[in-house]
Amino acid sequence: MSIMFRKLGILIKSIEKNNIREKVRCASTLPQLSSEKYNIKRKQFSNVESTDVNYFKRILGEERVLTEETDVMPYNIDWIKNCRGQSSVVLKPKSTEEVSNILKYCNERRLAVCPQGGNTGLVGGSVPVFDEIIINFTLMNKVISLDEISGALICESGCILENLDNYVRDRNLIMPLDLGAKGTCQIGGNASTNAGGLRLLRYGNLHGSILGIEAVKADGTVIDCLKALKKDNTGYHLKHLFIGSEGTLGVITKVAVHCPALPKAVTLGFFGVENFENILQLYRSAKTSLGEILSAFEMADFEAINTTVKNLKLP
Incomplete structure (x- = not known):
């Protein structure tokens, strides 16, 4: 024994x-803690206590409140591993009502929050700096409706961009937005940052394609601007205040997006040019010849191509 x-x-x-x-x-x-790296001082917010965690578990359930350090750590670090927060709690709501209850409670308790989508940002805006409570929208991922005639798609903010694009492509439509991070980024984050992406030349920034939004303010008030009409001249366009505000005015929970028709063909051209002036001439010529059907125009310099070939082992 x-x-x-x-x-x-x-x-x-x-x-x-x-x-x-x-x-x-x-x-x-x-990565180094963001607060130390950028010498930022914490504002006078309350600290998260066990009673707060218990409240969140009551409204969300045990499995949607993460408190273990190993579980929380991935949500504290940004995609390029440049910034790191110190949050000890991640909340995963499934509905607007739950988001409203969370924000109302945090507002009354003076608890800081950090809304987070796919965490694909490159500037550290999707992760906390101190011990903010992370509200992650991954589980709010339902498509609510799609009008195949008008192209109006209504969905929750946690829907992944690529999933939405695949969904509407099956119905002969496309998303007006395309990004390198489309397999991970979420439409709520896209709207909150007014994303541009690869199709900007044709469809513009996302604010031009968003028909309406639903958002929750800090005190839990739900703002319903979820209209799906492309032509709407009525009243104040409050949706534009939230688009690009990055969660500072409220948290976007639902989005209505206009999806254009799926092109019957796509033509891609590669051109070798000697200098930047020639790039501008080529762009001017493409716009003149192709007009609004020109979707994208991108430049890759010699060093960028060589670096890509070398590191990704591309022929």
């Missing part, structure tokens, strides 16, 4: 050492 306990003690010590090594290894690869 004593031999068995001794072996068990050795096993536990071995596991503890491995855990310590793993923590040290992870710590060495983690």
Whole structure:
């Protein structure tokens, strides 16, 4: 019996050492805390307490409130691993009502929050700086309706852009927005940052294609501007205040987007030019010849192409 306990003690010590090594290894690869990196001071918000966590678990359930350090860490770090927050709680609502209850409670308790979509941003705006509560919209991913005649799509803010594009393509439509991060980014984040993307030349920034939004203000008030009419001249266009506001005025929970018709053909051309002046001449010529059917015009310089070929092993 004593031999068995001794072996068990050795096993536990071995596991503890491995855990310590793993923590040290992870710590060495983690980005510096944003608050230290940019010398930012925390404002006078309250600290998250166990009573707050218990409240969130009551309205969301245990499984949609993440508090374990290993579970929370991925939500604290941005996509390029340049910024790191110190949040200890991630909330995953499934409805506008739940978002409203969360924000109302946090507002009354003076708890800071950080809304988060697909966390594909490159400037650290999708992760907290201090111990803000992260509200992640991954589970709000339902398509509510699609009018195939007008092209009006209404969906929740957590829908992934590529999934929406695949959904409307099956109905001979396309999303007006295309991004390199389309497999991960969410339409709510796209709207909150007024994304441009690869099809900007043809369809413009996203604000030109958004027909309406639903948003929740900091005090929990739901703003319903979820109209699906392309021509709407009535009243104030409050939706434009929220588009591009990055969550500072309210959290977008639903979006109505105008989806254009799926093109019957796509033509792609590669041109080799000697200098930037020739690029501008080529662009001017393309606009003159193609007009509004020109979707994208992109430049890659010699060094960028060589670097891509070398690092991605492309022929």
